[in-house]
Amino acid sequence: MAVKECGHHDQDDNRLVRLVVAGVATFIILILFVIFLIWVILRPSKPHFILQDATLFAFNLSSSPATPTAIEPPSLTPNTITITMQVTLLARNPNDRIGIYYHKLDVYASYRNQQISLGTMLPSTYQGHKDVTLWSPFLYGTAVPVSPYVLQSLTQDQNAGGVLVNVKVNGRVKWKVGSWVSGKYHLYVNCPAYIRLARDGIGSAAAAIKYQIMQSCSVDV
Template identity: 50%
Template sequence: MTTKDCGHDDDDHSGGGGGFFRLIIGALLFLIFIVLFVVFLIWLILRPTKPRFILQDATIYSFNVTSPNTLTATFQVTLATRNPNQRIGVYYERVDVFASYHNQQITLPTRLPPTYQGHKDVIVWSPFLYGISVPVAPYLGMSLQEDQNSGLVYMNIKIDGRVKWKVGTWISGKYRLNVVCPAYITFGGKGNNGNNGNNGNNPGLGFNTAIKYQLASGCHVDV
């Protein structure tokens, strides 16, 4: 009898432990479900959308091939960004703008001032971009010569930054911002749709006459 009683006690303890374990698992699953539901509900209410960027224009002050593999360039670009969100603000904490040619950076990064962008707000920046005697890869030197012959240069204006989201009084952590804006610049006296060009004294890519190009180019944005 004593042996049988001990056996029943072991079964009771084992069943009780298993039930407690199942209770903990069920509570954790319920908690995970609640968290996911709250996140989904917040997303459904806020509908977060990344900012939109447009490269409005570019003024070229100099773009000179000073040697077969060296480039000197000075630009001023106008960038507009719009926050499409109705309930989310954007903090631009660190934003660098630079120009690239065939994925090679050809100007120093220009740091923009920290800015807060409210709901549906539009911000316009007009930074200067400088690159003095920037060495380029040999194959890019050949590409520049081809561009000189065609009278058209394709480059990108890029933005590398950090942003934070603001919802009410809550502010998120930092997120990486990458923006690429294509820019097609004409040279060699052909101008921009017949409205711009150099004065004919400096054919090809090398010139020092300020020329403004209206671009209105949409940008690709990754956050």
């Protein structure tokens, strides 16, 4: 009789384990289904960015030959770019039911996929439904070393009368639905800006020239 009772208890324990596992699996599936359903209903969209304008204070390239000596042969000093500009960025939240938190947004200028300014940090911002945010950061780059390829490309662009500078944003975003806040997602924004250059020197530009651009930016989240 003792053996039969032990087998009966084992069967009860196995049945209890199966019920617990089935219950946990059902709960997880239900939670995932609810999250998926909420996601489908809300249809979250990534934010829209527009580069409204750019004010150029300085943009020039230095590539002067070094003075040769009796010991050292003549050589070229490193090619460097100096840039000072202020840009106006507009960010819009297109969602009706989702808020957006912006964290650690870093803005910088790029030419031919090479960063030519220091990053400027934007303040952390919360954007409600359909809200619009404006930032006007300054971008600085003093004697930034660039490759010989950039010198050649910039010379060609200068002869054509203009240069394409990309204003880029790197940072993190969070989605907010009601009281729920998601984890952080990487945000990457690329805004092309065509800048006209003077023809009296490589990469030169008169001070404080403001360009109305109104260019939509590509956004990846």
